[in-house]
Amino acid sequence: MSTGQILSASQTEPVLSLRNLRVSYGEREILHGISFDVMRGETLVILGGSGSGKSTLLRTLVGLEKPSAGEILIKGQNLAKTSAAEMDEIRRKIGMSFQGGALFGSMTVGENVALPLREHTKLEDSTIEIILRLKLQQVGLEGFEYYMPSQLSGGMKKRAAVARALAMDPEILFFDEPSAGLDPIIAAGVDELILELKRAFHMTIIVVTHELASAFLIADRMLLIDKGNIVALGTTEEMRSSTQPRVRQFLDRIAEPEVSGELDYLQMLTAERPDAHSSAGKRG
Amino acid sequence: MEFVSQLGSTTLDGLSYLGSLASLGARAAYYTVVAPFQGKPLRFQRAISQAMDTGVRALPILSLITFFIGLILALQAAYELRKFGAISAVATAVAVTMSRELGPLITAIVVIGRSGSAFAAEIGTMKVSEEIDALETMAISPIRFLVAPKFLAMMVMLPCLTIWANAMGILGGSLFGVAQADFTLVRYIQASIDSLLLRDITTGLVKSVMFGVTITAVGCLEGLSTGAGAEQVGRSTTQAVVKSIFLVVVVDLFFTALFFFAGN
Numbered sequence: 001m002s003t004g005q006i007l008s009a010s011q012t013e014p015v016l017s018l019r020n021l022r023v024s025y026g027e028r029e030i031l032h033g034i035s036f037d038v039m040r041g042e043t044l045v046i047l048g049g050s051g052s053g054k055s056t057l058l059r060t061l062v063g064l065e066k067p068s069a070g071e072i073l074i075k076g077q078n079l080a081k082t083s084a085a086e087m088d089e090i091r092r093k094i095g096m097s098f099q100g101g102a103l104f105g106s107m108t109v110g111e112n113v114a115l116p117l118r119e120h121t122k123l124e125d126s127t128i129e130i131i132l133r134l135k136l137q138q139v140g141l142e143g144f145e146y147y148m149p150s151q152l153s154g155g156m157k158k159r160a161a162v163a164r165a166l167a168m169d170p171e172i173l174f175f176d177e178p179s180a181g182l183d184p185i186i187a188a189g190v191d192e193l194i195l196e197l198k199r200a201f202h203m204t205i206i207v208v209t210h211e212l213a214s215a216f217l218i219a220d221r222m223l224l225i226d227k228g229n230i231v232a233l234g235t236t237e238e239m240r241s242s243t244q245p246r247v248r249q250f251l252d253r254i255a256e257p258e259v260s261g262e263l264d265y266l267q268m269l270t271a272e273r274p275d276a277h278s279s280a281g282k283r284g
Numbered sequence: 285m286e287f288v289s290q291l292g293s294t295t296l297d298g299l300s301y302l303g304s305l306a307s308l309g310a311r312a313a314y315y316t317v318v319a320p321f322q323g324k325p326l327r328f329q330r331a332i333s334q335a336m337d338t339g340v341r342a343l344p345i346l347s348l349i350t351f352f353i354g355l356i357l358a359l360q361a362a363y364e365l366r367k368f369g370a371i372s373a374v375a376t377a378v379a380v381t382m383s384r385e386l387g388p389l390i391t392a393i394v395v396i397g398r399s400g401s402a403f404a405a406e407i408g409t410m411k412v413s414e415e416i417d418a419l420e421t422m423a424i425s426p427i428r429f430l431v432a433p434k435f436l437a438m439m440v441m442l443p444c445l446t447i448w449a450n451a452m453g454i455l456g457g458s459l460f461g462v463a464q465a466d467f468t469l470v471r472y473i474q475a476s477i478d479s480l481l482l483r484d485i486t487t488g489l490v491k492s493v494m495f496g497v498t499i500t501a502v503g504c505l506e507g508l509s510t511g512a513g514a515e516q517v518g519r520s521t522t523q524a525v526v527k528s529i530f531l532v533v534v535v536d537l538f539f540t541a542l543f544f545f546a547g548n
Contacts, residue, residue, distance in 0.1 A: 100413055
């Protein structure tokens with residue numbers, strides 16, 4: 001664990017920086033120039049509706065999608081311009097907890113968590129065993145190492161996935177929809193786990209979600225993206241008191257305006273367009 | 285004009301598919317042969333359990349099928365040979381046809397049904413549940429972790445299964461030989477062995493190795509290119525079976541022609 005290192009490093013040093021990041025699937029551009037910094041030890045929550053591009057953003061940050069333009073700097077290294085070997089090096093510094101857990105069904109929970117250690121380190125089996133116990137304990141799953149993923153509940157799968165993401169002591173931890181598919185109580189437990197990781201290990205955490213309650217609970221700062229552009233970026237207080245229409249609409253869960261007639265629809269199209277553009281232009 | 289452009293784009297698609305197969309095969313070969321010497325060990329344990337699955341567990345069904353195929357071959361050959369009073373040549377006909385052609389081909393088709401489809405389904409399911417992505421974010425190559433052990437297992441097991449299939453086919457033929465053509469079992473087997481040249485067997489085995497490569501490459505590539513959603517896994521599996529059967533026949537034709545013109 002790198003607690004000492006973190007205390008000495010200044011809070012203002014960005015661990016992850018995006019510079020005008022653009023991502024396209026074929027002809028279609030999903031992200032239109034995203035720029036922001038994530039500071040060491042902070043928790044950034046990326047909010048956005050379905051199809052906003054937040055999942056694409058996350059996939060690009062962990063190197064699963066290649067940006068079409070722009071830079072991703074993880075501790076100063078540009079992710080977009082690395083060789084395969086350097087990419088592997090960077091990937092050892094990040095951990096990712098997938099939406100459904102993405103545990104390997106043919107391996108026990110213990111084997112899943114120990115996999116990165118077995119693959120990337122030359123540690124003795126007994127040492128790996130100890131690390132494994134520690135990681136499982138951190139996520140509240142001690143004693144479950146011999147269970148198969150299929151025998152775990154949804155919440156436990158998420159926890160096991162977090163344990164696996166933590167195995168290599170990553171500097172940045174990514175979460176994709178940590179509370180998706182969980183009942184409110186279990187979801188609260190996962191939020192609590194994220195807070196615990198932040199408190200105890202000062203980990204830099206990036207969470208993609210659309211769950212507002214959970215977002216406000218765990219975030220230091222929030223980033224709202226819509227249609228591939230940044231709508232707003234600020235602390236939880238700033239977001240709460242924001243008067244920006246798009247932010248209010250998202251936070252107050254107002255549905256898209258209802259369309260009653262053809263004329264209304266035309267009006268909405270003609271009125272909405274320039275408005276949406278200018279508001280995105282101002283902040284993004 | 286429409287037809288020509290259609291033909292052109294289909295041909296290009298086909299070629300790019302072959303390119304993907306070759307690239308996957310090459311990367312798997314790298315992780316099997318080169319990478320272990322660079323400190324990235326192959327998952328040998330996994331390759332062995334894969335070999336159990338694709339090889340040993342296929343034996344009962346493969347034995348049954350090739351036994352029947354051998355018997356069918358004997359009946360069909362005898363139908364013609366009988367006219368020339370050469371029914372005793374049945375042993376030769378069955379042995380040569382099995383080991384040069386039908387042994388490797390039937391084995392490949394059984395393995396496609398059992399393992400090629402399973403590869404596509406296994407990897408496809410992992411793709412859908414983000415397990416492949418998880419491997420990549422952990423800096424573990426899915427090719428090394430999943431594909432390479434399958435290649436190794438198939439390249440070793442398919443020739444083994446083929447030899448077994450040849451033997452079972454000859455045994456099937458012997459049932460007819462003993463019942464209808466005045467052979468004893470020992471004499472039938474002896475006649476079969478005498479009729480076979482070493483190259484009859486080796487050409488079959490060379491083919492079977494190539495079939496193994498083809499089946500694994502197609503199964504894994506279809507699995508890896510599975511789209512989002514469970515129904516896509518079904519589609520990948522079907523595609524894997526259809527494309528494997530087609531490509532195995534193409535590879536078969538290629539090597540048979542090669543051996544023919546090379547005088548083997």
